[in-house]
Amino acid sequence: MLPLLLASSSIYRRDLLARLRLPFNCSSPDIDESHRPGESARELVERLSLEKARALADSHPGHLIIGSDQVAVLNGHIIGKPHTFDKARQQLMDASGASVTFLTGLTLLNSQTDGHQTDCVPFTVHMRTLDTEQIERYLRAEKPYDCAGSFKAEGLGVSLFQRTEGDDATSLVGLPLIRLIDMLLTEGVIIP
Structure with a gap:
């Protein structure tokens, strides 16, 4: 089996990949993640996941390189990581009672061969109707400022959900393991 490399510095993606109990290393790709004019959210995450993997190919020959990128889409607009309390509060107020779709490019x-498999895995979160006090209480408790959509689904953020919809809940956290396993099996990787 070729060695695995996760093209990411995300602790969330690293923790997810560790669930497969396969040895892997991590390296952060240095790419421009700007959204191109006219590019759909799906096209964006697919392109960025491939660019992240390709950015490390020369420095890691003979590897299987995993690239992933995610955006959250609310009312047809991409919403990013809030980085601040005020922006997170606004994102959650806007999402209150609405649906947020997460698109994860993989x-x-x-x-070794330059062959690649690329896909986009969607997952939708239908949010509860939230008031300002609930939102602020959540933000003070979890501080999800580095998470698109302003919540951590793997933590207390689940309390904000009315329901979820999708084939792979791990895609919500940023690395769709079910689809990744399919890709790894295609490359001959034996999953424990």
Whole structure:
């Protein structure tokens, strides 16, 4: 089996990949993650997942490189990581009673052959109707400022959900393991 490399510095993605009990290393790709004019959210995450993997291919020959990128879409607009309390509060107020769709681009690149598999895995969160006090209480408790959508689904953020919809809940956290396993199996990786 070729060695696995996760093209990410995300602790969330690292923790998810560790669930597969396969040895892997991590390296952060240095790419421009700007949204191009006219590019759909799906096109954006697919392109960025591939670019992240390709950015590490020369420095990691003979590896299977996993690239992933995620955006949250609310009312047809991409919403990013809030980074501040005020922006997070506004994102959650806007999402109150609405649906937020997370699109996660995933690429598995074989740097030995330059072959790759790329896909986009959607997952939708239908939010409860929230008031300002609930939102602020949540933000003070969890501080999800580095998370698109302003919540951590793997933590207390689940209390903000009315229901979820999608094939792979791990895609919500940023690395769709079910689809990744399919890709790894195609490359001949034996999953324990």
